[in-house]
Amino acid sequence: MGRVSLAGVSKTYGDPGQTVTALTNVSFELADGEFCAILGHSGCGKTTLLNMVAGFETPSAGIIRVEDQPVSGPGWERTMVFQDYALFPWATVRQNVAFGLEMKKLPADARAAIVDHHLDLVELTGFADRYPDQLSGGMRQRVAIARALAVSPRVLLMDEPFGALDDQTRRYMQEELVRIWRREPKTVMLVTHSIDEAILLADKIVVLSSRPGRIKQVLSVDLERPRDEDSPDYLALKRYLRGLIHAETAA
Amino acid sequence: MSGAAAGTAVPVILPARRANWYRRLKPLVLLAGLVVLWQLVCLLWLPRLDRQIAILLPSPVQLASTAGKLIATGELPHHLADSLRREAVAFALALWAVPLGIAMGWWRGIHQQFYPVVEILRPIPPLAWIPLSILWFGLGDVQNEFIIFLGMVFPILLNTLEGVRQVDRNLIRAARSLGAGEAVLLRRVVLKAALPQIVTGLRVGLGFGWMALVAAELVGANSGLGFLINDARSLLRTDIVVVGMLAIGVAGLTIDFALRGLARWLLPWSQQQGGR
Known part of the structure; x- marks a missing residue:
């Protein structure tokens, strides 16, 4: 349902002769239902990569496919959860979650059932009629997740989704995300600069180097869920990734 | 009991x-x-x-008595109604600045073409149009409404334009990826997101229009609050002048209150709108 493949994807900005290369020759594949973290420093082009998968930006070279269909623009099969939530402030929680379903022209009763299901999934049933301004950061991000999942996308894209949250809330939301993902398995691409977040959440970690962004390594995380941050395997992987990223900073 | x-x-x-x-x-x-x-x-x-x-300086008690008389004879309500009607007609016309501002904020080509026109016309104070407009339209409603319209249209246009340009890019992206097409995007996301700024533009526009209205009526009308105070001046009825001035102030304040109420109703999610 949600296979993703990137083949030779590059992105350059600027006018000819004065270009800046953001990403160069990025290729990897994700299986259906795989949870992938894109890990790298700020400026490594990881958000650009996500924006191209979402269809907000077009690659300068290479091709991105979802289920063998080339990506040519934004669409409901690839929905995004933004760091700043990007909820519609004029709409209630329920209206926010229902937005994509209205765009799909679902009848009202089917819409209501799907919205209720997703509000239940993110545990916000009692907050359906609140406005985003009346919610905490963690709750807003749960609304954003519900809104993105409600249209049944093939791929869920997350751009540093917990970056604006305090440490405690971030921990809680990471656990929540894993719980939600296990109940509704989806291919997930999550951009992060946090090594811990990548290890805690992902099946596969794509490590990007900076300027220009290119793949440094793609590695699988074969740790039992829920993941134990104190286990030797976890710590070994963390040390390895830190070395990989640190070498980058030194270079 | x-x-x-x-x-x-x-x-x-x-x-x-x-x-x-x-x-x-x-x-x-x-x-x-x-x-x-x-x-x-x-x-x-x-x-x-x-x-x-x-x-030259009537007392408050005298003003109260004059105001009472002017209201009783229907003179003040008559002039107030004429002024308000001109303001309303001009406002209805100036509302076209909202769709134009949205179009200018959204489509680069439209902005490119319209912006120079706007920038040339905008610095000319509405009052500078009075002589020409009297020659064009004569004295009366149309000329007054034209001046008021000029006072209103630029604040409304520029606030709308700015509101659209400042719409959070991620809101647009979110809507697009949820399947919104161009028309839906403009109507349900861009318009809504820009609405607080548009309402600010309407408030500023109505205020500017009210100022321009009085000036237009001073010279180019035979009714309205501006006419009333200028006419009273020639009769040295300072009490009527001041009552007229107070009526202009109170009416302006009432219009702004009404619009703030409208803002609260239109923007229930935006608390800061009502308070400013």
Whole structure:
């Protein structure tokens, strides 16, 4: 349902002769239902990569496919959860979650059932009629997740989704995300600069180097869920990734 | 008598009520003091100074009596209604600045073409159009409405334009990836997101229009509050002049209040709109 493949994807900005290369020759594949973290420093082009998968930006070279269909623009099969939530402030929680379903022209009763299901999934049933301004950061991000999942996308894209949250809330939301993902398995691409977040959440970690962004390594995380941050395997992987990223900073 | 039952309740309610009145009236102490001072100056000081000068500053009591008469004869309501009607007609026309502003904010090509036109016309004060507009339209409603329209259209246009340009890019992206097409995007996301700024533009526009209205009526009308005060000037009826000025102020304030109410109704999610 949600296979993703990137083949030779590059992105350059600027006018000819004065270009800046953001990403160069990025290729990897994700299986259906795989949870992938894109890990790298700020400026490594990881958000650009996500924006191209979402269809907000077009690659300068290479091709991105979802289920063998080339990506040519934004669409409901690839929905995004933004760091700043990007909820519609004029709409209630329920209206926010229902937005994509209205765009799909679902009848009202089917819409209501799907919205209720997703509000239940993110545990916000009692907050359906609140406005985003009346919610905490963690709750807003749960609304954003519900809104993105409600249209049944093939791929869920997350751009540093917990970056604006305090440490405690971030921990809680990471656990929540894993719980939600296990109940509704989806291919997930999550951009992060946090090594811990990548290890805690992902099946596969794509490590990007900076300027220009290119793949440094793609590695699988074969740790039992829920993941134990104190286990030797976890710590070994963390040390390895830190070395990989640190070498980058030194270079 | 019902007084017995109510009487027992009075000691409980009264202190709270008093405190409430006190809080409400407290900001008006200086204002009330100034009015009293004004009255005393008119009553005691000015007549001793010079009888001619006394005419130039009518007292608050005299104003109240003049206002009462002007309302009773229907003269003030008649002029007020004419002014409000001109403001309303001009506002209805100036509302076209909203779709134009949205289009300019959204489509680069439209912005490119319209912006130079706007930038050339905008710095010309509406009042500078009065002589030409009198030649074009003669004295009367159309000329007045034209001047008011010019006062309104630029604040509305530029606020709308700015509101659209400042729409959070991620809101647009979110809507697009959820399947919104261009028309839906404009109507349900861009318009909504820009609405607080558009409403600010409407408020500023109505205020500018009201100022331009009075100026237009001073020279180019035979009714309206601007006409009323200018006409009274030639008869040395300073009391009518000041009552007219106060009516202009109160009406302007009422329009702004009404629009703030509209903002609260249109923008229930945006708390700061009502308060500003």
